Amino acid sequence: MHLRIDGDTRLLVLTGAGVSAESGVPTFRDASGLWENHPVEKVATLEGFEADPRLVWRFYSERRRRAKNVHPNAGHAALADAESRMGDRFLLVTQNVDGLHRRAGSIRLVEMHGSLFETSCTGCRREAFPDDGEYLADPPRCEECASRGRVGLLRPAVVWFGEVLDPMRMHRVSSFIDESRGARLVFLAVGTSGLVYPAAGMVLQARAAGAEAWLVNAEPPENLRAFHHFVRGPSGKVLPPLFEWS
Numbered sequence: 001m002h003l004r005i006d007g008d009t010r011l012l013v014l015t016g017a018g019v020s021a022e023s024g025v026p027t028f029r030d031a032s033g034l035w036e037n038h039p040v041e042k043v044a045t046l047e048g049f050e051a052d053p054r055l056v057w058r059f060y061s062e063r064r065r066r067a068k069n070v071h072p073n074a075g076h077a078a079l080a081d082a083e084s085r086m087g088d089r090f091l092l093v094t095q096n097v098d099g100l101h102r103r104a105g106s107i108r109l110v111e112m113h114g115s116l117f118e119t120s121c122t123g124c125r126r127e128a129f130p131d132d133g134e135y136l137a138d139p140p141r142c143e144e145c146a147s148r149g150r151v152g153l154l155r156p157a158v159v160w161f162g163e164v165l166d167p168m169r170m171h172r173v174s175s176f177i178d179e180s181r182g183a184r185l186v187f188l189a190v191g192t193s194g195l196v197y198p199a200a201g202m203v204l205q206a207r208a209a210g211a212e213a214w215l216v217n218a219e220p221p222e223n224l225r226a227f228h229h230f231v232r233g234p235s236g237k238v239l240p241p242l243f244e245w246s
């Protein structure tokens with residue numbers, strides 16, 4: 001099955017953990033209630049961080065280390081190639097924090113759950129900044145807070161359970177959909193279980209604007225019925241030959 005793309009098509013892509021599976025990054029829902037052997041509420045909530053920042057930083061330092069040691073796969077590359085052909089008619093939204101899309105060359109990219117390679121401060125409103133440090137002993141502290149005589153603990157700039165998504169990032173997605181009225185809009189979801197909102201609802205948002213909805217996934221996900229076309233298989237194999245350019 002081919003997804004035809006012509007000069008009037010706009011393509012909105014949503015990716016999840018599945019797109020990085022062939023790079024060796026574990027997906028989320030393989031382990032029940034545990035996230036790489038840690039209870040989710042201990043390592044992926046603000047409460048967990050406040051209770052034990054050292055444990056949470058160790059966990060994310062380990063994820064940083066692993067993410068540095070894997071490489072984008074053919075699925076990431078196919079999406080970067082589509083963007084290079086389509087320019088501003090393309091937008092990639094990812095739930096992944098592993099940085100692999102950026103490393104594959106994607107630029108028009110919204111990292112809706114943040115990035116493993118950014119850090120922010122729990123004490124002040126400074127913007128998240130690039131950081132690939134691994135903190136195994138004491139959790140890092142904010143220099144800007146220190147310069148004002150305060151103590152601010154730094155934290156990974158990822159979205160934890162119970163936290164709200166950055167409205168600016170989500171606005172970019174809504175704007176892309178709004179600007180597509182009158183053109184042919186295609187929505188393509190890849191490697192996501194369709195369980196976590198608002199990402200899981202994006203297909204309906206795009207369809208309300210007239211989008212044709214495609215899905216590439218290893219298994220039928222929770223929200224399968226929302227899609228017009230389902231191509232079952234690993235994204236590293238399915239994506240490279242999927243697009244038909246006209």
Ligand code: OAD
Binds near residue numbers: 019029159193
């Ligand atoms: P999941 O682990 O929930 O789902 C991954 C999906 O990818 C499953 O449906 C698999 O069948 C599919 N899959 C696995 N390998 C694949 C492959 N090689 N090619 C294609 N599909 C494959 O991951 P997400 O849907 O990304 O949020 O999870 C969404 C969010 O839940 C995450 O961003 C995270 C988690 O809670 C936060 O951390 C805020």
